[in-house]
Amino acid sequence: MGNNKSVFTVEELQDYEELTYLTRKEILLAWKRWEDLVGKAGFKNKTTRHPEEIIQELPELKYNPFKERITYVFSSAKDRQMGFDDFLDLLSVMSDKAPLQLKAFYAFHIFDFNGDHMLDGEDLEYIVDSLTGNEKLLPEEKNQLVDKLLKEVDLDGGGISQEEFKHLLTKCPDFVHSFRFSV
Known part of the structure; x- marks a missing residue:
């Protein structure tokens, strides 16, 4: 060293x-x-x-x-x-010491695949596909999941904003522990 x-x-x-x-x-x-x-x-x-x-x-x-x-x-x-x-x-x-707000900021940008500053149906479909890997959902199952996510989180109907995403993460205590790795 x-x-x-x-x-x-x-x-x-x-x-x-x-x-x-x-x-x-x-x-x-x-x-x-x-x-x-x-x-x-x-x-x-x-x-x-x-x-x-x-x-x-x-x-x-x-x-x-x-x-x-x-x-x-x-x-x-x-x-x-x-x-x-x-x-x-x-x-x-990714450290344990980084605050939730900072982690949420980066997580939002990681999931904003199309770069439009909103998590919309297109982004959510890509997230679902990425997470399910080879276990692809049927199109109707994926659509139901995306619609449910948008309905639950998108408060104004324009896609999930950064603020709505941060608000969602405040209700997910495991997020801070899962969005990390140690040096």
Whole structure:
């Protein structure tokens, strides 16, 4: 671990601590995980961006049906690549210390597949398909589920807004515990 400390200046570590929900120790562990993911070529320069497929090999993402959306949402340049700062943002939001409001913000954007700032029937169908995998629902079953979700959560009939989504998550105490992984 001694080598990891030399990668960062004291100021960089302080900045990372101030800008994330991670401790200094967690930041250094994140760097070790980053090195393991991107290989030796990637850690000579902390600003090097790597293809999302490399980041998706992270055990917590590897089998997640939303891994492409997660890496896309956390990619600061939206270029299907991530740098170490993006990786730290991901780990910070997924940490136990990140507040519900922040987790809800990112979860909403992960599920907003069409990017229209609403979770509508199209987004919900994609979510259901992603979650059911090979166990595809019949079209009428999927439509019933999507309609029920919209009826229960969409208060104004215009699709599920970020605020409606956050409100829904306040009623789901398991969300904070399931939308996380540790460094």
